[in-house]
Amino acid sequence: MELHEKKCIPCESGGxxxxxxxxxxxxxxxxxxxxxRNKIEREFVxxxxxxxxxFVNNIADLADGEGHHPDIHIHWNRVMLELWTHSMNGLGENxxxxxxxxxxxxx
Numbered sequence: 001m002e003l004h005e006k007k008c009i010p011c012e013s014g015g016x017x018x019x020x021x022x023x024x025x026x027x028x029x030x031x032x033x034x035x036x037r038n039k040i041e042r043e044f045v046x047x048x049x050x051x052x053x054x055f056v057n058n059i060a061d062l063a064d065g066e067g068h069h070p071d072i073h074i075h076w077n078r079v080m081l082e083l084w085t086h087s088m089n090g091l092g093e094n095x096x097x098x099x100x101x102x103x104x105x106x107x
Contacts, residue, residue, distance in 0.1 A: 009094065014087045014088050027096075033083075038091060068094045070082060070083045
């Protein structure tokens with residue numbers, strides 16, 4: 001099953017982060033996301049603030065449906081998303097599932 005076809009699993013109680021090798025294998029499936037220490041991140045650029053905010057609202061709907069939420073940084077026409085599983089202080093499969101679903105959004 002492809003990552004974008006999976007559903008995020010609740011993980012409030014912690015758990016073990018993916019190994020570096022597992023994270024790198026999953027990262028290949030969600031290009032152009034980039035690994036930054038214990039997070040994955042991606043920047044999106046829009047024509048203006050209004051378009052950036054429409055995108056952020058779509059992300060909010062998607063994230064709420066999955067029960068897994070990115071850190072969102074908004075800078076006028078740019079949106080930077082960071083994904084990591086706070087409860088395990090690292091990357092879990094949910095981060096890559098949500099990244100894959102974000103990649104499939106119409107921008």
